[in-house]
Amino acid sequence: MDHSETGHETDPGAHTGTARDGGVAGDGGTARDGGVARDGGAAGDSGTAGDSAPAPGDPAEGASPDPPAAGFDAFTALVDSPVYVVTTAAGGERAGCLVGFAAQCSLAPARFAVWLSKANHTYRLARTAQTLAVHLLDRHGHALAERFGGHCGAREDKFAGLDWTEGPGGAPVLAGALAWFAGPVRGRFDGGDHVAFLVEPAHTWTSPTAEGPALSLRDALDITAGHPR
Known part of the structure; x- marks a missing residue:
């Protein structure tokens, strides 16, 4: 199924900013x-x-006062953001992983940042990839989240048996997603043990039956990272 012909195409530049778009x-x-x-x-x-x-x-x-690390852990424990499945392809290979660090970071031009762990197989492929696809899952998508978050793409094909199509730039697009966008990587920035990939959402799709909320960090707390330590 070609996802670009079903559901709702959206204008990436028409997002309304929220308080989290800027500093606090x-x-x-x-x-x-x-x-x-x-x-x-x-x-x-x-x-x-x-x-x-x-x-x-x-x-x-x-x-x-709380030591800095403990205080920051307490702060982030209050946050319940969506999780995303990020997929890409390069050099005849495909990869995908579950991501908890991601956010819209610009309104005009529309930009979205995804942070990939340096320990992740998807990160190694994304370093040379031209396009990333970013998927939201619904609250019933835990099994899909576990597949991409709890397994290692270096050891197995995470896409085996799944319904997916080749999307923009060759990035795999998952049929089970609540919504997705894909686009070119416009920059990469080292943030420590994760690297930020700045993506232009050039192609977007939302399920015509989409109902929120999306699968979140708290829904995925039981998933143990499958990438090598």
């Missing part, structure tokens, strides 16, 4: 980072130094 308050520091002399009181204060109660969010007296 705090990227440039908070009010307490500068300008307020809490310890010595400000002009007009009737109290003396140290009389005022701790500002909201300050650790209690004698307590230590």
Whole structure:
């Protein structure tokens, strides 16, 4: 089935931005980072130094703030973003993996960033690929997510037995997706143990019967990464 002829074609540049499209308050520091002399009181204060109660969010007296790593883990534990199956093809091979780090990163021009683990077989193929396809799954798509997240493409063909077609740039398009887009890779950026692939969503498709929400990080917590450690 040619997915580009069924469902709804969408204009990649017509997305409406959300708060997460940009930075959040705090990227440039908070009010307490500068300008307020809490310890010595400000002009007009009737109290003396140290009389005022701790500002909201300050650790209690004698307590230590969370170490940075633990604090960041606590922050990310509150986030429940969609997971994506990213597929690609290059040099006569095809690959795909489950991705939790991904986001729209520009409105005009429309751009989407996908972070692939350097330990992943798909990453090794994507380094030379011209096109990536990014799929959303519905809440019943756990088995498909487990196949692409819990198995290693270096050891087995993840596409065996699946209903898929060759999409734009040769990237495999999965018939079981809730929605997908595909397009050329416009840039690659090293982010540590993951590399960001900047994708232009040149071709998009959404199921005519699509109903949210999409499969999310919390739905996929039981999937153990299948790539080699």
